[in-house]
Amino acid sequence: MAPIPRYPFSIIVLAQANPINLVLSDNRVRIGRFAPSPSGPLHFGSLVAALGSALEAARDGGRWLVRIEDIDAPRNLPGADRLILQQLERLGFRWDGEPVWQSRRIDLYRAALAELAAQGRTYGCACSRKEIADSTLARAIDGARRYPGTCRNGLAPGRRARASRLRVDAARDDVRIVFDDLVQGRIEQDVAHDVGDFVLDRADGQVAYQLAVVVDDAEQGVTEVVRGADLLDSTPRQILLQRMLGLPTPRYAHLPVVLDRHGDKLSKQTRARPIEGGPPAAALCAALGFLGHAPPGEFDGAPVAAVWDWARANWSLARVPRVRGALAPGPML
Numbered sequence: 001m002a003p004i005p006r007y008p009f010s011i012i013v014l015a016q017a018n019p020i021n022l023v024l025s026d027n028r029v030r031i032g033r034f035a036p037s038p039s040g041p042l043h044f045g046s047l048v049a050a051l052g053s054a055l056e057a058a059r060d061g062g063r064w065l066v067r068i069e070d071i072d073a074p075r076n077l078p079g080a081d082r083l084i085l086q087q088l089e090r091l092g093f094r095w096d097g098e099p100v101w102q103s104r105r106i107d108l109y110r111a112a113l114a115e116l117a118a119q120g121r122t123y124g125c126a127c128s129r130k131e132i133a134d135s136t137l138a139r140a141i142d143g144a145r146r147y148p149g150t151c152r153n154g155l156a157p158g159r160r161a162r163a164s165r166l167r168v169d170a171a172r173d174d175v176r177i178v179f180d181d182l183v184q185g186r187i188e189q190d191v192a193h194d195v196g197d198f199v200l201d202r203a204d205g206q207v208a209y210q211l212a213v214v215v216d217d218a219e220q221g222v223t224e225v226v227r228g229a230d231l232l233d234s235t236p237r238q239i240l241l242q243r244m245l246g247l248p249t250p251r252y253a254h255l256p257v258v259l260d261r262h263g264d265k266l267s268k269q270t271r272a273r274p275i276e277g278g279p280p281a282a283a284l285c286a287a288l289g290f291l292g293h294a295p296p297g298e299f300d301g302a303p304v305a306a307v308w309d310w311a312r313a314n315w316s317l318a319r320v321p322r323v324r325g326a327l328a329p330g331p332m333l
C-alpha cells in the first residue's frame, strides 16, 4: 500500500504554487477573512462580522478574503452565496482575490482527515445520538451530551462506524488550551473535559466544520480570525487540531454576537431581516455603532466611501465592547 502523504506536505506544495502564501511566510502581511454560510441573505449579525473582520484586516494594508462555508449542504439556500456577495459589494466591501467555496475543497479536508487517521488520532464511532444521550448525563460546553468514549477502544462486535471522532487524549496531548482573544481576553478550556472526543467525519458523510475551518484558514494563510463570539467555545478545538496537523495558529478576535429581543442570536434560522432596501451607509453606521465605533452625526446620508474612510481611520479592537452578545439596534431587528 502506498504511504499516505503527510498533510503539511500538501500545504507546502500549495504555498509554492501560491505567491500570496510565500509573502505570508515572514508574517508581514495581515490576512483576514469573512466566512458566511449561504443559508440566507446577509443580515445585521453577519454584517457586523463582515465589517469587523474587514476593518481589522485593512490595518497596515492587509488582505481580506471571502470564503463561502457551504459544506453543510442541507442548510444551503440556492443563490444565497451570490446574493451575499452582491450585498457586500453594495455596502462597499472589496475583497482580495476570488472567493472560495468550501464545497470545492473537500479533497483538502479529506487529506487532513487521512493525516490524523495515519497518526492514530481518530477512531470510528458507531453510536447514534440517542445511544449517547442514554449512556451519559455529562454535558459538553455547548450543552450537548459529552461523548462517553464508548467506541474509543474498538467497536463492539457487529457494529459499524457511522462517524469518525478525534481522540482527545489528556495523557498524550496538551489538551488544556489557553489563548488571548483580542476582544474577549484570556480564554482557557480543557478540551478533554469540556468537549471530549469530537466528530470530524460526520454520520451524514460531511466533514465537520471544526476541521474544514482549520484547514481553510491555514491554506489561505489567514493571520486574523475575527468572527462572532458564538464560535469562541469551539476555538480551543480548532487550536488543538492546528497543533496536531502542524499548522500555525492565527490571532483571534471574537466580536459580540447580535441578539434579538428574546436574547437569541440574530440568524437566518430566527428569520433575521436581510440587509437591503435602505441606504447602505445607514446599515454600515449601525454596525459600526454596535462595535463601539459610532460615527459622528454628520454621516447621516453620507456616501458609503466616506463611511469606510472614517471607519478605517478610527478602527481599533480596543473600542469593541468586551461582551459575548448585545442587543441589535431597533431598526436592524
Ligand SMILES: [Zn+2]
Residues within 6 Å of the ligand: 124, 125, 126, 127, 149, 150, 151, 152
Ligand atoms: Zn461511539
